[in-house]
Amino acid sequence: GDSVTQMEGPVTLSEEAFLTINCxxxxxxxxxxxxYVQYPGEGLQLLLKATKADDKGSNKGFEAxxxxxxxxxxxxxxxxxxxxxxxxxxALTQGSQGNLIFGKGTKLSVKP
Amino acid sequence: xxxxxQSPRHEVTEMGQEVTLRCKPxxxxxxxxxxxxxxxxxxxxxxxxxxxxPIDDSGMPEDRFSAKMPNASFSTLKIxxxxxxxxxxxxxASSFYGGxxFFGPGTRLTVL
Numbered sequence: 001g002d003s004v005t006q007m008e009g010p011v012t013l014s015e016e017a018f019l020t021i022n023c024x025x026x027x028x029x030x031x032x033x034x035x036y037v038q039y040p041g042e043g044l045q046l047l048l049k050a051t052k053a054d055d056k057g058s059n060k061g062f063e064a065x066x067x068x069x070x071x072x073x074x075x076x077x078x079x080x081x082x083x084x085x086x087x088x089x090x091a092l093t094q095g096s097q098g099n100l101i102f103g104k105g106t107k108l109s110v111k112p
Numbered sequence: 113x114x115x116x117x118q119s120p121r122h123e124v125t126e127m128g129q130e131v132t133l134r135c136k137p138x139x140x141x142x143x144x145x146x147x148x149x150x151x152x153x154x155x156x157x158x159x160x161x162x163x164x165x166p167i168d169d170s171g172m173p174e175d176r177f178s179a180k181m182p183n184a185s186f187s188t189l190k191i192x193x194x195x196x197x198x199x200x201x202x203x204x205a206s207s208f209y210g211g212x213x214f215f216g217p218g219t220r221l222t223v224l
Contacts, residue, residue, distance in 0.1 A: 041217075042217060042218075043116075043203055043205075043215030043216050043217050043218050044155075044203070044205075044215045045215070046212050046213070046214075049212070089155065093210070099145065099157055099160050099167075099168060100145075100157070100213060101157075102154060102155040103154070104154040105154055105155070
């Protein structure tokens with residue numbers, strides 16, 4: 001079945017460092033891809049998405065490009081802030097039903 | 113809009129007791145999802161509804177778990193009898209026709 005694999009955490013960075021969180025997927029057809037963020041004690045929030053190959057999703061300085069040839073959707077940010085400390089989830093969905101398949105999540109800690 | 117509302121936010125109960133978790137989706141959304149989050153297994157989809165009808169309940173762990181959606185504005189997830197291994201954070205999410213899923217704040221369940 002469909003699945004999402006993302007890099008194990010935790011990831012600890014200093015403020016203003018460059019961030020990459022790797023995500024690869026296995027899916028039949030043409031899924032839509034998402035990054036969700038979960039701040040401590042809260043539910044998940046959509047961070048960005050891409051619905052077709054070569055699309056780039058972006059939000060709050062974060063970017064991810066839908067790469068069909070490598071089945072990847074890596075999350076990047078050029079300069080992280082302490083406020084970016086959270087758990088990041090890569091996810092996919094197929095068709096119009098909308099049920100998400102999540103990766104395990106990657107915890108990011110940014111130190112001042 | 114108030115977003116997805118879940119109650120209670122925290123629940124502590126003893127093994128063998130019945131637990132009922134409640135969710136009010138965002139008004140106008142027609143899809144509702146129940147997820148469970150644990151350290152060991154990450155985020156798992158338990159069941160989802162489209163237009164109040166259960167579509168996929170293959171993620172429901174066993175017969176002790178049941179979910180209902182009597183109308184478009186209310187859903188329950190019931191565990192009877194509860195067991196310590198059911199301890200987790202349970203999230204409800206809603207969406208409009210397979211679009212972005214909006215998550216509630218979650219219910220943290222502890223079964224002693």
